[in-house]
Amino acid sequence: MPDMNGEPTHGPTDETGPETASETGPETGAAGNADTPGHRLTAGLTIGSRVVVRYRLEEGQGAAATDFVGELVARNTDFLIVDTRTERVKLIRADVLAAKDVPPPASRAGRPHERVSADDLEKLMAKGWQAVDRSGLGDWVLRASGGFTGRANSALVVGDPSLPLDRAIDFTEKWYADRDRPAIFQVHGETGFEPAEQPTVAALLERGYVVGGGHESWQRVLVMTGPSAGVPPLTGQSSPVTADAQLQLDWLTAYAEQRPVVPGATEAVLTGSEGQLFLSVRDPATNAIIGLARLAIHPGWAGIFGLWVHPGHRRTGVATTIVSAAAMVARENNMPAMYIQVSGDNQAGVAFWDDLGFTVHHEYTYVARASA
Ligand SMILES: CC(C)(COP(=O)(O)OP(=O)(O)OC[C@H]1O[C@@H](n2cnc3c(N)ncnc32)[C@H](O)[C@@H]1OP(=O)(O)O)[C@@H](O)C(=O)NCCC(=O)NCCS
Structure with a gap:
């Protein structure tokens, strides 16, 4: 059985939020009451994410509450600003009955x-x-x-x-x-x-x-996606997988041994998402990490980054075990969809994801001066 000793966590979000593309800047209102139900309910919402907000209506509006769905562009202690499909709305936090981040909208039919x-x-x-x-x-x-x-x-x-x-x-x-x-x-x-x-x-x-x-x-670079339900489950024969919500030194050391890192920036990027898990498999003989990956956690989606297996342990199912553990976390946390990014010239990587039933969603390329 896997040793899953970590829980996916959503870190605290700044009131002002990151400088996302669509952000208009938070409003500065009068000091709000941080103890209102609306304040507590909206504490975990991410600026720049798609959110759904159940909102209390004034008496006489025909219904007790309505839902607003759209991008959260700003917030302060008193208000949320949400860009819905038709308008920008300013919602008083005290009148928020429930709120959560939700996955991006469907743009076409499919899973x-x-x-x-x-x-x-x-x-x-x-x-x-x-x-x-x-x-x-x-x-x-x-x-x-x-x-x-x-x-x-x-x-x-x-x-x-x-x-x-x-x-x-x-x-x-x-x-x-x-x-x-x-x-x-x-x-x-x-x-x-x-x-x-x-x-x-x-x-x-x-x-x-x-x-x-x-x-x-x-x-x-291929962006491949697949259903978390399609990844084979862990079995009694699977190697134990550790899943840690914190970035540990031995995980970082194993990661740094196989790719260039920039001290400070690497740790910041690895730990910079709303939620992430650091997965690893160890050699039972030496206890050294022989395979690892980072799982990024989103509403409805899980992303795998940095999947790597020590060359001496490849083709023994280590990566499959890690992805099976990641998919188990995804299924248990309402994330039906998974994404990965793999260079088109990485034949082993593409073959691996292909074997797990992932398909190419779209592609991207980097455009730079040759000196970059
Ligand atoms: C890609 C990688 C993670 C695979 O790890 P692994 O532990 O060897 O993978 P598994 O043993 O679980 O392989 C499962 C299946 O994937 C496919 N696969 C894996 N490596 C393959 C390769 N080199 N060529 C063709 N198919 C391959 C096979 O179908 C394999 O099943 P099989 O061994 O029964 O034929 C590993 O080669 C690696 O670390 N590469 C360098 C880093 C990298 O490219 N990461 C992926 C970026 S998204």
């Missing part, structure tokens, strides 16, 4: 792991690997983390940057130059998409950028 749009999944995955420094540019998210990973050091190109394209690129280049980092753009499309056909990529190519930025593994 939970299939029906999300690529834009929404990209935004969700960015929260599963939260950059240390981030700013919104319209819907785009500019991210920097001391150079630790492409995902946490690139501009996430989604939706509308709120400026004409050339000015948005100028702004992004300056944002990175101010941080002494190269500008890198993460651009996604349908499976097999031709990057140069996208206006953002075409504009970048004209400026001398290249698709992949000179890195083979950046050319084409």
